[in-house]
Amino acid sequence: MPSRKTPVISERKRPSQARSERLVADILEAASRVLARDGARRFTTARVAAAAGVSVGSLYQYFPNKESILFRLQTDEWQQTGSLLDTQFTDTTRPPLERLRAVVLTFFRSECDEAELRVALKDAAPLYRDAPETREHRQEGRRRSLTFMREILPDLPAKERTFVTNLVMTAMSAIGKTVSEEGHSRAEVARLATATGDMFCAYLQQLAKRNAAV
Numbered sequence: 001m002p003s004r005k006t007p008v009i010s011e012r013k014r015p016s017q018a019r020s021e022r023l024v025a026d027i028l029e030a031a032s033r034v035l036a037r038d039g040a041r042r043f044t045t046a047r048v049a050a051a052a053g054v055s056v057g058s059l060y061q062y063f064p065n066k067e068s069i070l071f072r073l074q075t076d077e078w079q080q081t082g083s084l085l086d087t088q089f090t091d092t093t094r095p096p097l098e099r100l101r102a103v104v105l106t107f108f109r110s111e112c113d114e115a116e117l118r119v120a121l122k123d124a125a126p127l128y129r130d131a132p133e134t135r136e137h138r139q140e141g142r143r144r145s146l147t148f149m150r151e152i153l154p155d156l157p158a159k160e161r162t163f164v165t166n167l168v169m170t171a172m173s174a175i176g177k178t179v180s181e182e183g184h185s186r187a188e189v190a191r192l193a194t195a196t197g198d199m200f201c202a203y204l205q206q207l208a209k210r211n212a213a214v
Contacts (some may be wrong), residue, residue, distance in 0.1 A: 023062070024062055026054065027048060027049075027052045027054065027059055027062070027063065028069070028072060029052070030048050030049075030051035030053075031048045031051075032073060034051050035070075035073070040117075041120075043066055043070070044066060045060070045063070045065065045066050045069070067120075070117055070120045071131070074114065074117045074121065077114055077117070078133070081106065082140055082141070082144075084106055085103055085106060085107070085144060086144060088102045088106060089144055089147070096148070096152050099148075100148075100197060100200060100204075101193075101198070103197075104193045104200065105189075105190060105193040105197070107176050108175075108180070108189050108190075108196075109189060109193075111176040111180035112179065114180070115180040115181060141169065142165070145165045146161075146162065149161050149164060155211055155212070156207065156208075168203075172200070175192075179193075
């Protein structure tokens, strides 16, 4: 029995002219509509091409398969969410723990928005997890979180602060993924994010208090 071919998730090429950039933008916009309308299991390059008003051949000039389109949507979502999280983390007009609560809510909503993408990319999971874009996304998240933790816990030893950062990031990622897979309403997601943020804040406040007493 022949082995199943591993899908390719990289784009064939990046657009270099305004016309080709518009074409790729139209394809990605159409892909978002098709995914929202038909779901992950009915997502195909033919449906995307039809929705974009282009030929499948034109689509294949830039994207070799549906996985490469979906992964581009995923990386674009990461960039948008990352920019928003950066803004929230660095907004010094708000107290740090208030910012943390906002970050948790934004992250949970992002996980819910990405749920269909994760389902659709299931067959490309090994490449998806090991792709340079995925590593860069994780590294940016880690850098952002470490910088924020230095602000909240400046007197905590670096090794312990790294441990705390990894713990909070892992917990937020695991809870957010679970929430995104349970089909909650937007109000329920907000409630769960609030409870999770309160839990993180209580933990960090206790750490700060304990460290100050030493």
